[in-house]
Amino acid sequence: MRDHSLSEREDSGSYNPIARVLVSRRRLAARAAQLGAQISADYAGQELHMVGILKGATIFMADLARALSIPATFDFMAISSYGAGSQSSGVVRFLKDLDEGIEGRHVLIVEDIVDTGLTLHYLRESLAARRPASLAVAVALDKSSRRQVAVPVEYVGFRIPDAFVVGYGLDYAGSFRNLPYVGILRPEVYGG
Numbered sequence: 001m002r003d004h005s006l007s008e009r010e011d012s013g014s015y016n017p018i019a020r021v022l023v024s025r026r027r028l029a030a031r032a033a034q035l036g037a038q039i040s041a042d043y044a045g046q047e048l049h050m051v052g053i054l055k056g057a058t059i060f061m062a063d064l065a066r067a068l069s070i071p072a073t074f075d076f077m078a079i080s081s082y083g084a085g086s087q088s089s090g091v092v093r094f095l096k097d098l099d100e101g102i103e104g105r106h107v108l109i110v111e112d113i114v115d116t117g118l119t120l121h122y123l124r125e126s127l128a129a130r131r132p133a134s135l136a137v138a139v140a141l142d143k144s145s146r147r148q149v150a151v152p153v154e155y156v157g158f159r160i161p162d163a164f165v166v167g168y169g170l171d172y173a174g175s176f177r178n179l180p181y182v183g184i185l186r187p188e189v190y191g192g
């Protein structure tokens with residue numbers, strides 16, 4: 001079989017930009033199933049309106065949504081964070097707003113990762129102002145040691161250490177989102 005430089009195998013001869021697999025495909029799938037069951041129990045008898053934050057949340061949202069046993073609807077929002085380089089500033093620009101109103105709905109914001117918390121804090125505030133019936137957040141990954149602002153996150157996939165990770169929706173310069181696992185990128189790839 002053809003050798004693939006992005007395989008989960010770490011012995012694959014060719015150069016691998018991923019230093020280490022942090023969360024395997026199997027653990028991601030199991031955790032999404034668990035969270036889906038928990039969310040279904042918490043919202044029993046209600047319809048969930050899932051709001052995915054483009055583009056990073058798409059993979060986690062697809063897994064989470066299919067693990068729900070309650071009815072769910074989807075909307076998406078695209079944002080961009082103002083700030084120098086990879087530093088989040090907490091000032092968020094809406095590149096694509098929601099298609100539908102959320103007043104009176106049970107809204108679950110779905111995000112790939114919470115790092116400083118600035119983006120999620122801003123998102124929570126601005127969606128809360130639209131008067132949903134309830135508002136909660138699900139993230140695939142949480143780098144809690146980097147938090148700058150306390151923001152409630154009701155559903156967390158995995159708490160991870162402070163490292164730059166890619167895969168399962170997360171990118172570096174637009175690449176690596178489609179890796180089926182979460183990996184730590186080699187610092188030399190991003191000049192770190």
Ligand code: IMP
Pocket residue numbers: 056088090111112113114115116117118119120163164165166170171172
């Ligand atoms: P926060 O405002 O600092 O919490 O930033 C959250 C956003 O930063 C996420 O939605 C990601 O787009 C990005 N981000 C933070 N850490 C990583 C990482 O390790 N890999 C890829 N993107 C990241």
